[in-house]
Amino acid sequence: MLPEVASWLARRTSTAEDWPPRLLLAAKGGTRISVVLPARDEEATVGAIVAAVRTDLVERIPLVDEIVVVDSRSADRTAAVAAAAGAEVVAQDAVLPRRGRMSGKGEALWKSLAATSGDLIVFVDADLREFTSSYVTGLLGPLLTDPSVGYVKGCYDRPLVDGDRRVEGGGGRVTELVARPLINLHWPLLAGVMQPLGGEYAGRRALLERLPFVTGYGVELGLLLDVYQDSGLDAIAQVDLGRRVHKHQSTEALGAMSGQIMLAAWSRLERHGRMMPLEAPSTALTRFRRGPGGHDARTTDVAVGERPPMIEVPEYAAARSISPGRR
Numbered sequence: 001m002l003p004e005v006a007s008w009l010a011r012r013t014s015t016a017e018d019w020p021p022r023l024l025l026a027a028k029g030g031t032r033i034s035v036v037l038p039a040r041d042e043e044a045t046v047g048a049i050v051a052a053v054r055t056d057l058v059e060r061i062p063l064v065d066e067i068v069v070v071d072s073r074s075a076d077r078t079a080a081v082a083a084a085a086g087a088e089v090v091a092q093d094a095v096l097p098r099r100g101r102m103s104g105k106g107e108a109l110w111k112s113l114a115a116t117s118g119d120l121i122v123f124v125d126a127d128l129r130e131f132t133s134s135y136v137t138g139l140l141g142p143l144l145t146d147p148s149v150g151y152v153k154g155c156y157d158r159p160l161v162d163g164d165r166r167v168e169g170g171g172g173r174v175t176e177l178v179a180r181p182l183i184n185l186h187w188p189l190l191a192g193v194m195q196p197l198g199g200e201y202a203g204r205r206a207l208l209e210r211l212p213f214v215t216g217y218g219v220e221l222g223l224l225l226d227v228y229q230d231s232g233l234d235a236i237a238q239v240d241l242g243r244r245v246h247k248h249q250s251t252e253a254l255g256a257m258s259g260q261i262m263l264a265a266w267s268r269l270e271r272h273g274r275m276m277p278l279e280a281p282s283t284a285l286t287r288f289r290r291g292p293g294g295h296d297a298r299t300t301d302v303a304v305g306e307r308p309p310m311i312e313v314p315e316y317a318a319a320r321s322i323s324p325g326r327r
């Protein structure tokens with residue numbers, strides 16, 4: 001692991017327990033806080049998440065100023081359930097209608113900037129099964145107490161839960177198979193971000209409003225890379241929120257998600273590459289697993305070599321009475 005990454009991990013990683021609500025309330029001052037849930041067909045789970053935030057962080061202590069659910073073309077009762085739980089609900093396509101209609105989660109999150117008023121914005125997926133309001137207070141901690149932090153990512157254990165079947169560490173499939181390798185190869189200073197695709201994160205409006213939002217499922221990778229490009233590694237913090245259980249998509253659906261994430265990575269390589277020469281990819285891949293004392297980082301070298309065409313190998317050519325290098 002690069003020493004800069006180890007140093008960043010030590011300085012910029014905390015846990016949700018480090019940020020008790022009373023401490024945040026004391027630090028809030030006049031800072032307005034919005035919680036945003038992008039939701040497409042989440043009637044089964046959106047209500048409990050909204051109710052937990054409202055009860056704990058609006059009614060019990062006045063920390064959160066608004067809870068906004070962006071209804072992302074749901075075909076079920078997401079909007080009604082969210083409203084009944086106390087959220088303000090906006091239809092994705094009704095926000096900034098003159099800007100036309102693009103699609104996916106990134107569109108919902110981009111539109112949320114125009115539908116909210118918070119100085120700080122906390123994004124929470126609406127399909128979480130074991131949500132607690134400490135997700136929100138954890139993400140707000142670094143932003144309310146350190147002006148040098150602009151963006152906070154959640155990290156957590158991610159089991160793959162399918163009915164009664166639970167595979168510890170089996171979740172975050174696109175993270176482990178696509179996003180983490182891409183980040184380690186091309187943006188090695190971001191290798192310490194444990195859950196780059198996690199759907200729970202927060203940022204300052206003053207930062208978010210000057211960044212582009214990739215539509216679809218490219219939004220998390222796009223924002224992480226653009227925050228890094230815009231403000232540097234030290235503007236990013238991460239908070240251990242414990243564990244995350246959510247509704248899983250099929251492998252086929254995650255194939256499409258992977259394509260969107262690869263396109264987001266390519267667009268940043270191409271764009272940032274125009275500003276500075278692309279560096280050779282790093283061959284170190286760092287992965288994380290929770291251990292007794294926190295997260296253990298394991299770095300492996302994924303370098304590959306290359307053998308020449310066999311026909312150019314003298315022993316091979318001689319054994320077949322052919323001249324070496326004949327094409």
Ligand SMILES: O=c1ccn([C@@H]2O[C@H](COP(=O)(O)OP(=O)(O)O)[C@@H](O)[C@H]2O)c(=O)[nH]1
Pocket residue numbers: 037038039040041042070072103104105108124125126127199246247248249
């Ligand atoms: O077009 C979309 C797709 C997804 N989502 C929401 O974005 C979050 C994450 O999406 P999903 O659960 O499909 O992704 P996964 O967690 O499976 O990667 C959820 O709250 C979705 O309802 C959305 O608002 N619009």
Ligand SMILES: O=C(O)[C@@H](COP(=O)(O)O)O[C@H]1O[C@H](CO)[C@@H](O)[C@H](O)[C@H]1O
Pocket residue numbers: 105125158159160170171172173174175176197198199200217218219220221246247248249254257
């Ligand atoms: O992290 C991942 O690999 C994917 C899929 O997770 P699972 O394999 O279904 O646990 O989930 C995330 O990726 C999406 C794209 O960035 C985010 O939008 C989701 O919020 C997040 O759950």
